[in-house]
Amino acid sequence: MDFHYTFPAIDEQVLSNGIRTVWLPDFRHQVLTVTLQIPSGRFFDSAGFEGTAELTAGLMLKGPSSLTSEEFAEKLEHAGATLFADVKEEYTIIGVRILFREADTIVPLFWEMVTEPSLDAKEFNRLKKEMLTGLQAEFADPSILANRHFNAALFGYQHPAGRNRSMETVKRITLAQVTEFYTKVIGPVNCCLVVAGACTIEDMKNRWEHLFENWHKSSDKDSKQNHTVSVLTENRIRIIDKPEYSQATVILGHQGIPELHKNRIPLAIANYILGGGNFSSRLMARIRTETGKTYGINSQLNSLKHFGTFTIETSTQTGQLGDVIRSIVDVYTTFIHSGPTEEEIKKAKQFVLGNMAFELEGLNNVVEKLLWLRFYGRENSYIENFSSLINPIDANLISQVLQSDFAFSHFVIVAVGRETEITAQLKEFGSPKYFKPRDNPFRK
Numbered sequence: 315m316d317f318h319y320t321f322p323a324i325d326e327q328v329l330s331n332g333i334r335t336v337w338l339p340d341f342r343h344q345v346l347t348v349t350l351q352i353p354s355g356r357f358f359d360s361a362g363f364e365g366t367a368e369l370t371a372g373l374m375l376k377g378p379s380s381l382t383s384e385e386f387a388e389k390l391e392h393a394g395a396t397l398f399a400d401v402k403e404e405y406t407i408i409g410v411r412i413l414f415r416e417a418d419t420i421v422p423l424f425w426e427m428v429t430e431p432s433l434d435a436k437e438f439n440r441l442k443k444e445m446l447t448g449l450q451a452e453f454a455d456p457s458i459l460a461n462r463h464f465n466a467a468l469f470g471y472q473h474p475a476g477r478n479r480s481m482e483t484v485k486r487i488t489l490a491q492v493t494e495f496y497t498k499v500i501g502p503v504n505c506c507l508v509v510a511g512a513c514t515i516e517d518m519k520n521r522w523e524h525l526f527e528n529w530h531k532s533s534d535k536d537s538k539q540n541h542t543v544s545v546l547t548e549n550r551i552r553i554i555d556k557p558e559y560s561q562a563t564v565i566l567g568h569q570g571i572p573e574l575h576k577n578r579i580p581l582a583i584a585n586y587i588l589g590g591g592n593f594s595s596r597l598m599a600r601i602r603t604e605t606g607k608t609y610g611i612n613s614q615l616n617s618l619k620h621f622g623t624f625t626i627e628t629s630t631q632t633g634q635l636g637d638v639i640r641s642i643v644d645v646y647t648t649f650i651h652s653g654p655t656e657e658e659i660k661k662a663k664q665f666v667l668g669n670m671a672f673e674l675e676g677l678n679n680v681v682e683k684l685l686w687l688r689f690y691g692r693e694n695s696y697i698e699n700f701s702s703l704i705n706p707i708d709a710n711l712i713s714q715v716l717q718s719d720f721a722f723s724h725f726v727i728v729a730v731g732r733e734t735e736i737t738a739q740l741k742e743f744g745s746p747k748y749f750k751p752r753d754n755p756f757r758k
Contacts, residue, residue, distance in 0.1 A: 317667040317701040319674055321684070321694045325515045329527045332503030336684055337518045338510035340677050346417045346511030347678065348424060349409035351685045353504045355402045357474035357539060358495075363487050365479035368401045369441055370495045371408060375399055376437040378426035383437050386427070395420045403475065404618055405689060411678075414512045421522055429529045433496065438489045445484050453751045456563035456730035457627065459554050463728045464565045464625065466755035467550045474539050475621070478755070501533025506688045508681045541620035543569045546724035549744035554751055555733035562635045562731030563627070566642055568722040570615055570622030573690055577715040579703055582615055584712050584720070586662040587654045588646070589613025589626055594661060597626065600645050607634050607641070619690070624720070632731050636739030639727065650721050653713035663704050670700055 325337040359366045375397050377386030390397065393416035400407040410424045452458045462478045469476030507526060509518050546568055571578060582590075589597040589612050597611045611628035626646070630638045654662075673679055674697070687696060696703075727743060729736055740746045749755070 315663055315667055315701065315705060317670060317704070319671065319698055319700075321680070321698065323515075324684075325519070329502075329523070331527055331530055332501075332505070333526055333529070334504075334506045334688060335523070335526060336506065336508045336510075336688070337515045338508060338677075338681070338684070339512075339514055339518075340510055341512045342677070344414045344512045345411060345677075346414045346421070346509070346513065347409060347411050347681060348421055349407060349508045349510075349681050349685065350428060351506040351508075351689060352406045352408065352500055353404070353689070354499045355405050356479075357403050358499055359474075359477070359479075360491075361471070361477060362483060363491060364477050364483040365445060366487055366491060366495050367406065367499075368479070369438070369445065369484075369487060370492050370500070371399045371401050371406050372441045373433050373438055373492060374408065374427060374431040374496070376434060377432055378423065379430050379432040380426065381432070383432070383434060386423070389423060390420070393420050395424075397424075407685070417511075417513075418521065422525060425522075425525055425529075429531070431496065433489065433493050435489050438492060442484065442487065445479075446481060449479065449481055449484065456554075456556060456559065456629070459556075459751055460563050460565040460627070460728045460730050461625075463552045463554060463749065463755050464567065464726055465623075467552055467726045467728065468546075468567075468569065468623065469543060471756045472540050473543065474541075475618075475623075476756075480754070481752070482754070498534055501531040502529045503533060506685055508684055510677055510681050543621050545569075546722065546726070549724050550726045551740055551744045551746040552726075552728045552749060553733050553737060553740060553746045554728070554730040554749045556730055556751065557732050557734070559731050560632060561629050562632045562729050562736050563629045564635060564639060564727065564729045565625050565627045566639065566725050566727050567623060567625035568725055570624040571617060571719055572620050572622055573617040574619070575617070575622075575719075577719050578617060580707050580712050580715045581719060583659060583662045583666060583704075583707055584649075584654065584716055585613055585615040585624070586665055587658045588649050590615070591662065591665065596645050596649060597628075597642065601628065601638060601641050605637075605641065607631070607638050611642075632735045635729060635731065635736050636742060639739075639743065643725075650716050653709055653716060656709055659707065659709060659712065663707070666704060667701065670697065 322338060328334050356367050376383040393412060395410055395412040398409050412420045466476050589595045601608050601611050608628045608630045613626045616623045626642055674683060729740060
């Protein structure tokens, strides 16, 4: 199986202030995208003030200190410019898309927004209210509740992945704390900036390199976070009571591996076979097709820089929850000990290579991939030679890495549903802890 991709010609350098710039010409459309990746995200929130990074990014988008938010929005609208932001666990993306003819007006304005944001009190209060309203809706989503409690049970309060924003943490956040977060955490060092669009490299650099290099600001992104994940020596079980639900949502899983782990790709292929491959997966075949106890079930291997998680999630009729969990554990255990077939691996490889090709369609996707590569310190050749990483993987290798990195006998199990009906079923797997939807996941 072959996968062919060559990144367009780019120019890349680290400016004197520490920003890595990537200049990418693309003349297919008369547009320009400027995307800044800041190496700090939700994990950099102070304990008890989760939501600070998201409020900071949202407030930055309201404009620079030289304009009111209304004036800034009007200038963007007049130019047909679109701002975007995405706050991840480990980094934050902030960017703008514009017609190229408006670039000389909007790019400096965007950069002023990044380097001298107004951080306006009125806009802060509005954003905070919007976040609290959104959190209210999350209490009605069993998947969000289950994931929140899964992370709390697996990682604990001392780990940044264990803590989630809540009504209480967001209410505590003040404008002064957002300002302090921006001042202390956000700065040019180790940022990555991709400028892509209808312009030559030389022209791009002549227009904007001096602008980007003029951001001089110190920051302390190394918050000495704890990335230790304790080994599961018994099942950790949680029940979140939702008496109005006729179904139960369950997440079962354990710790995973970091993105740069040598076995990341073989385990990604294994995950596709187990539960990531939709109707072709073993979990779907057993629990939906054979027994009809769910409409859908999936597994995810989520890898970050220092650690990862593996989860299996599904919903089923309340009275069938215990049977479904037993079936999940059985499929998981059988797969770990028997490994995949060569035919399963062939299909998984085809999907992985095809999905990579899909993820590189369009300029915006190419920009995202470049930022992803730089964040993990990888060269472009990682993707350009992706076939050479995939093709050698066989059943023997996957069986070995399953045994070395995936043979867990204990799990975190979180179920959201009618406590009165699912408690007896969950007690078969251990001693549950009980919560209401609005309870603090870390209460004693």
